[in-house]
Amino acid sequence: LPTCRFPKLYWQQAPKILPRLSKKFLVTGAAGFIASRVCKQLLDHGDDVVGVDNLNDYYDIRLKNWRLDQLKVHTNARNFTFVDLDIEDQAKLVDLFKTEGPFNAVLNLAARAGVRYSMENPHVYLSTNAEGTLNLLECMREQSCQKLVLASTSSLYAGQKMPFTEDLAVNEPLSPYAASKKAGELMAYSYHKLYQMDVSVVRFFTVFGPAGRPDMSPYRFIKWIAEGETVQMFGDGSQSRDFTYVDDIARGTIAAIQDVGYEIINLGGGRNPVSLNTIITMLEELLGKKTKIDHKPFHVADLMETWADISKAKRLFDWEPQISLEEGLERSVDWYMNNRHWLKEVQV
Secondary structure: OOOOOOOOOHHHHHHHOOOOOOOEEEEEOOOOHHHHHHHHHHHHOOOEEEEEEOOOOOOOHHHHHHHHHHHHOOOOHHHEEEEEOOOOOHHHHHHHHHHHOOOOEEEEOOOOOOHHHHHHOHHHHHHHHHHHHHHHHHHHHHHOOOEEEEEEEHHHHOOOOOOEOOOOOOOOOOOHHHHHHHHHHHHHHHHHHHHOOEEEEEEEOOEEOOOOOOOOHHHHHHHHHHOOOOEEEEOOOOOEEOOEEHHHHHHHHHHOOOOOOEEEEEEOOOOOOEEHHHHHHHHHHHHOOOOOEEEEOOOOOOOOEOOEOOHHHHHHHOOOOOOOHHHHHHHHHHHHHHOHHHHOOOOO
């Protein structure tokens, strides 16, 4: 296959035809929650993966190192190369593309995440999520890599009618985080039009699972309940989310490597939204403990509800989530309890 070009439904068709040649992918944010699972699934496929991450301390670095350790002991660990690199550093990115390329595709999952923190430090969100994406696009243009999978967010749908469809106008972001992700989408669209790059923008909906981010509610709730601490809740808990298990998100991200032109695709649970109060009740049952809740004022940058229309992902990629909310929460609780000896020290 030509560099960076994939037939439709590549991942589904490849095992049925000729023995599949391994591909080489650049995955940014490789020590992150979602990107580390993307790396694992690519390695499972037998592909070569170059993972980059700047290992910043937005949250406890022990979580990032734990994820990287899992990749380093993978059956196909010899196919994984990790580089400590910040995508904001264009010169180092250029060197990386020269020394490690050519790449069949770039999967950009590096990002400054977190709606609330983006209001405290907005500049770093723009420099990573927008300028970092631009740096990657420029390297791809110079090296003739024509396929980008760009991670984006359901936070862009603020104020829109549910379930959220990809054709909605998303021009009213409620946070610098959401605005910076929209900037990355638009930059990628420009390179699609100017240089015929093939771009899949995947908008993620409330991802949860083992080794999740400690600033997100599922991880926090598990830790607080397990350790007998009071749950800190913004709002009354009636706000609801379209929770999506991390391995389903990773699988959809990889499916998005195929040629689409330029498409925005929702990757979400596709179920009726579930309230935070319901999540707490489910976790109490799994952990066998009751908890107290300290309600704080609802945050102005938070959405009350999210709900993904995933019909486009089904049509383009034959993708839909496979792991139920119940099973995903059980796996998350098991992971926490099995690693509790060090996780209980991780700040949330």
